Amino acid sequence: MAVSEDFPVGLRVMVVDDDPVCLLILQRMLHQCRYRVTTCSCATQAYTMLRERQDTFDLVISDVYMPDMDGFRLLELIGLELDLPVIMMSANGETSLVMKGITHGACDYLLKPVRIEELRNIWQHVVRKKGTFDFNRDNCSIDWDSNKTLVEVQSEDHGSRKRKGNIELSDAMIEDANSLKKARVVWSSELHKKFVNAVNQLGIDTVPKSIMEIMRIQGLTRENVASHLQKYRLGLKRLCGIRVERLPVASFQASENGQCGGKMQIQSGGSVSASGSNVSSNVGVFGRSLNQLDRGTLAALAQLQATQQRQFGVNEAQQLGDSGKLCLEHLFAGGTSQEETSSSGLQRMSSLELDLLMQQVHQGMAPRQQQVLASGDLVDLSIVKSEVEAGGCENMAMQSHQRDPMPNSLQHFTEQPLGSHPVEPEGDVSAFDLSRLDGSFDEAILLPSPCRLADSDCPEPGIFTFPDPCAGISSFIHPSPHDFSSFLDEILPP
DNA sequence: ATGTTAATAT
């Protein structure tokens, strides 16, 4: 007997879950608790049913993830029209999800696999909500499977074992209803750390099995690792882009007194690439009258923002961060000589990595004489400038580079007039004089834009001279994703 | 049997 004698019998429970197996197991367990159970594999149908047959249900248990209707949506609808306690249920126990459930009015949140002990007590939700409850009406519960056929169901726990696809439910299966589906592996940062460790030991070309063996995490299958490795590699690809292609290198040279302005030079790329196309850095500048930015630019910015958000999601950041450290190690492992840090040895870095690099610089871990800055999206000139002013670096080189494939948004910058004072590169990006900025700009963003060039078209070295004193430019936008996106929030129309 | 990639589920 699953319940004691004085247990409130007969609670009418509606269970909604798209997974028929879950449904059956839940049903069985609920029957064991002497509840009357109605199952439904489809949220919309469940909703229809609940509405049409009001007063025939006391409680709803709904899955969160369902193809036809989000469990939260169902929860919302029920809360709106019916006054039923709803229990959410999901394999995902993420705090934010649970919170979402509670804030949307769920009275409980069950984590899959659901244990029968948890189900025994759910009647209390009904009592709590209604104040009292009469458990002795003789409404029969029904099953409504996805074929819209109504099937009478007895409150004993047999007879319901053949249904869709003849799913056989043995008692053994019920027993491991506790492990209702093996728990999904959640790649916590801790777990991921171990993963990255293993990969670093083995090299990036390693295989899932060896990683698994090194990690020594009980219950972690080869498939789990393979899957994660797949994601990891994809991430790396996005991060490093076209590492093999040769890139132009932009370098910034402070003026004599280090106070105002300097020169930016673009040199042709260092390493010879095997692939055909070449990517050059472009410098797009827009300034003060941001509210007068033309449509195309705004659209491009919005797109860029979306891209940034995509690329630097919470989980992704961890990954990028780890890779960033790798890059740093690689970058500085070989010593601090000028040759080592000159263009050919440069790693491409994202702005996140740039942050890391700057951290190291400020902690004195990185060489100061010739500090190499590299950024995927934007280069923070204010840092360069302050470093120069501090006299710490005589020669700061910035390698601008491009991820590939870069979102089309950036290409817009070369095609669209930029702001109310359009400052467009002349044809090719290889020659763009920042002195064309008149004194009216007070902000500037340097944006590398993709510009495909034939090998022979690699830009000739050109000098970009910063006007003195910096054409009135008083601040530069820091490229960190957060800053950048809040900057965009400011200038983009809601 | 194992690794990779693509599709599918949550």
Place this chain on the structure above:
DNA sequence: GATATTAACA
């Protein structure tokens, strides 16, 4: 929409 899982294929 991101992630983990599964299926399919090499």
